[in-house]
Amino acid sequence: MSKIAFITGATSGIGEATAIELAKHDYNLIISGRRAGRLVELSKRLTSEYGIKVQTLVFDVRVRESVNDSINALSEEWKKIDVLVNNAGLASGLDPIQDGDVEDWEKMIDTNVKGLLYVSKCVIPLMIERKKGHIVNIGSIAGKEVYANGNVYCASKHAVEALTKSMRIDLLKEGIKVTSISPGLVETEFSQVRFHGDTERAAAVYKGFEPLNAEDIAETIWFVVSRPAHVNINDMIVMPTVQASSVYINK
Numbered sequence: 001m002s003k004i005a006f007i008t009g010a011t012s013g014i015g016e017a018t019a020i021e022l023a024k025h026d027y028n029l030i031i032s033g034r035r036a037g038r039l040v041e042l043s044k045r046l047t048s049e050y051g052i053k054v055q056t057l058v059f060d061v062r063v064r065e066s067v068n069d070s071i072n073a074l075s076e077e078w079k080k081i082d083v084l085v086n087n088a089g090l091a092s093g094l095d096p097i098q099d100g101d102v103e104d105w106e107k108m109i110d111t112n113v114k115g116l117l118y119v120s121k122c123v124i125p126l127m128i129e130r131k132k133g134h135i136v137n138i139g140s141i142a143g144k145e146v147y148a149n150g151n152v153y154c155a156s157k158h159a160v161e162a163l164t165k166s167m168r169i170d171l172l173k174e175g176i177k178v179t180s181i182s183p184g185l186v187e188t189e190f191s192q193v194r195f196h197g198d199t200e201r202a203a204a205v206y207k208g209f210e211p212l213n214a215e216d217i218a219e220t221i222w223f224v225v226s227r228p229a230h231v232n233i234n235d236m237i238v239m240p241t242v243q244a245s246s247v248y249i250n251k
């Protein structure tokens with residue numbers, strides 16, 4: 001029987017690539033995001049190209065009631081979630097702390113930290129009921145190190161790091177695996193979002209070197225979730241070859 005994976009932030013980048021990668025391996029998928037049109041398009045593609053079943057959930061991870069209502073409304077069959085990929089997230093702005101925009105700060109904390117918690121709070125009891133499951137949290141190199149002007153984004157990803165470690169301890173007795181994947185620079189819509197739609201500034205981030213692409217991380221996620229039942233990958237840092245740390249990049 002096919003397994004079920006729930007991927008948040010599946011409308012672009014890493015989440016979308018992960019949906020395609022897991023579909024190739026016969027997972028049925030719950031895909032979520034705010035952009036309903038993109039979810040519909042992706043769902044059509046996944047069902048027609050890979051013959052899997054897809055459930056789309058349109059919600060903003062920052063809106064707790066909406067997260068709860070969407071997940072609670074899943075049928076009993078779809079509630080048998082084997083893998084949760086907590087991927088939805090963003091950076092907003094890249095300013096020194098003294099110049100930071102409080103709205104950017106709230107957006108990052110509400111999405112990356114509280115959103116991840118709201119989704120996890122709904123899915124964890126479903127996994128506990130079945131005494132199995134695997135939660136893959138998408139952290140970042142920014143959750144391991146801080147860099148100039150990264151302040152609140154880095155703090156939010158450090159929080160994800162702490163939550164991943166805590167989940168792993170708290171869910172140990174429940175038979176639930178918890179993995180952290182921390183990518184370096186991946187070329188997605190991430191920088192367009194960070195720079196509020198400034199595509200030129202976003203493209204400049206990836207100029208002069210070969211960054212990771214979304215598929216690199218999707219393949220890593222597949223590797224992690226396809227280990228045998230007795231094996232858990234706790235923590236993976238995945239970087240472009242030219243990147244040694246947040247600041248050392250061989251351009």
Ligand code: NDP
Nearest residue numbers: 009011012013014033034035060061088089186188189190
């Ligand atoms: P993208 O901008 O391409 O994708 C982000 C996804 O998150 C979109 O599907 C978006 O969907 C979703 N999302 C954002 N805010 C919300 C929200 N409030 N509610 C629901 N969904 C939301 O970026 P990436 O694929 O690069 O980012 C995916 C994850 O990877 C993030 O957690 C990011 O921090 C992390 N990461 C990215 C790196 C990079 O260099 N790109 C490196 C390290 C980590 P929609 O807008 O439709 O809601």
Ligand code: 8X3
Nearest residue numbers: 140141142184185246
């Ligand atoms: C995204 C990668 O280097 O911009 O998490 O923090 S970075």
